[in-house]
Amino acid sequence: MFANLDGQPIMDAYDACRRVFLLTAQLKPRCKYATEKFEKVSAWSVGNHIEHTLAVNAKTVLILSSENAHIDPGTIPPVSERGLKILESGVIPRGAGKAPESVLPKMNNYVDLMDDVERNTSLLDGLTVIYRQIAADTSVYPHPALGGLTKMQWLRFLEIHIQHHMKIIADIIGHNSGTAPTPLPPNVYRPVV
Secondary structure, eight states: OOOEETTEEHHHHHHHHHHHHHHHHTTGGGGGGTTOOOTTTOSSOHHHHHHHHHHHHHHHHHHHTSOSTTOOGGGSOBOOHHHHHHHHHOOOOTTSOOOOGGGSOOOSOOTTHHHHHHHHHHHHHGGGGSHHHHHHOOOOEEETTTEEEOHHHHHHHHHHHHHHHHHHHHHHHHHHHTSOOOOOOOOOOOOOO
16 A cells, blocks of 8 residues: 555654644643643643643754755764664653753743644644655754654654653643643554664
8 A cells, every 4th residue: 555665664654743743732731731840750840841842843843844955964973872772662761861952941921832732733734744755765864862863763753752741741740730640642653763
């Protein structure tokens, strides 16, 4: 039905685009907890985590929708061992990295946060139009901490990154409400490395 690229069906790209869209949509009901914070879990509030996730999503969409004509492959280091471990395990260890300045949360008023989530999910929904190009592009694009990632690896990282922050948000909300956090569904994605 779908052609294979290096043993991976093009449909994997479509499925990953949909999962990223659906995960991001799950941020919307959490916006009502934007000001909640629990220092033992994170120095950031729920709103900070949502804002950061949306910023990373937007930057990744720029990469996924870009052409590789301006990329010099010799200048980008390959994906690091740490990057491969994250992509394969589906887990970003808490506290293991520092967000780049460009995606640090800056908001102190979360009035429009739900609208921001809506806009971001619409942006991600657009990836389903270009999933074939995402799957076909084997160029590497620089990640600030993990080295050069293909577009499929970027998509995989985005899914892992959203889940990472969703778990932190659930822990903050769960602690502050006195209830156990709701676990996310298990990651059923086949790693693309």
